[in-house]
Amino acid sequence: MAAYLRPSLKVAGAAAAGASVAYVGHQYWNTTSFFFSTAHAESLPSDSQAALKKVQWKGFTELKLQSAESVNHNVRRLTFALPDDQSITGLPPITSLLTRHTPEGAWVPVFRPYTPISDNDQAGTVTFMVKKYPNGKGSGKMHSLKPGDTLLFKPLHEFDYKPNQFSAVTLIAGGSGITPLYQLTRAILNNPDDKTKIALVYANNSEEDILLKNEFDELAQKYPGRFTRLYTVSKTTPQNEGLYEKGYVTKELLSKVIPPRSTGGQTKVLVSGPPPMVESVAGAKGGFGWTQGSLGGVLKELGYTKEEVHKF
Template sequence: MSAFTRPAVRYAAVASVAVTGGYLATRSYNSNAFGCTQAHAESAPSDAKAALKKMPWKGFTELKVESVEMVNHNVKKLTFALPDNETISGIAPITSLLTQHTPEGGWIPVMRPYTPISPNDTPGQISFMVKHYPGGKGSTKMHSLVPGDTMKFKPLAELDYKPNEFSHMTFVAGGSGITPIYQLTQAIFRNPEDKTKVALLYANNTEEDILLKKEFDELAEKFPDRFSRIYTVSKTSSEGEGLYHTGYIDKAMLSKVMPNKMSERNVKVLVSGPPAMIESIAGAKGMAGWTQGSLGGILGELGYKKEEVHKF
């Protein structure tokens, strides 16, 4: 997807609030999160890793870059080291980490949230996929980091998910809005007690922009009865012709991934992407992005209720 930004989000408990009268951080979708409350970060590790320690997230915590990998022309995977090899992030899905840095010569900190893509019980490290937006203060800083550099992080709770809360979940994502969707998807399928069915519809400009495709394809192969996915792109190469849907998400495309509500009565739809996409699919968010707003768009036409949809 092309660069796009979220409406401004107010972050509390920041030292600069006293100076500026309230710090407003413009939320860019290379961050892909939507809340501003501190996460409890209490998701329990698996039995096999029960001896590992959960990260004691208190305020902003400085972490050191361990490795940097170029994923495509404008996306990097950044892995940060936790304090030791016995520590796990322990964050619950969906949780992002708010970054904080002060630009050289500046005095007001820049804050942007990014959603980790590594499992919450990965020992010793935590990873992100970050898309670079020209002029983006957060993504430019993240893309400038090299091994040994540091960044400050603070958890932000995004969505309080409980295993088996819904019989079926549909995820509609655009561009780098896929990271919170992936975080929850892998949490569902890594939990043997969670039987939730999941369908994904993921839109991008080109095939190269499809992030985490290998991971989603492996899940579809491993859980064919519980996970399905459709990728759609604005334009495709000759090699990809016939392998992907083309064009914007419309009612026909969305209908292919929506469950039969007669058989799946307890459903939830998560929509994560640029504002124009969200408005088309589920209606615009309210109060300049501060609230969920009324349900509209394609999901409204398909008969979904407001409580069955969450917009990022």
């Protein structure tokens, strides 16, 4: 995706793919000339004092891993130290940090984007939630890091958002595609001047694969009139039967959450998941993941227009 596009994720033919999600377009992330020419927009935090402490992202910046903890069988929470305790990332939503490393014995560096789950004004550290994939060069590297190890990062701005730009946003995610949408959710709800309403539909393979569930549940309790969420899983157990929707992201499922087209006001739907899921929900991206492509799938059936939908 050009500066504002994130390669989508890979999900089984519909929306529940917690076990097989990874940002798409990894094939073009290896086109190194793209990265060094990519411009990224950065907005400063509202606090002018904090703005002065924002990391000066110039090219790739080396950060040291501070801590790592397992979230489930294939996901780790990784926290990196910023240049000093008073530094903040100062990144606007939605912005990922592009990693760069050269595998041992290789000549060509590997680039992968990861979206922080920590707030942009959090002092001293930046945190990621990273899922490991079989033979994943980026996720494998991230999971191999031990406290004290370093990695190179560079901001990659992916979607422009302005407070109250939309009356409502619907977020549709699969697996680890949740991280950019979590970043946006936090940014909207943390801003008392932003009145945008948010509805989340999050699809996974199983209950264990639902990332950031506690965080989303807490936000739903704290902002009952502004944030709602719906989880759907492919596999249920006797213990969680009835707690979640079951199956893929379908027209029937979205109809329970998505704002009716007749409500008025400007709305936006953001879709972040594996390519099969994105195609099923909103139509395939174009240009090998570089462009938005035509609108299709469930959202087209529900009457949404291309301008109202953004695919990651």
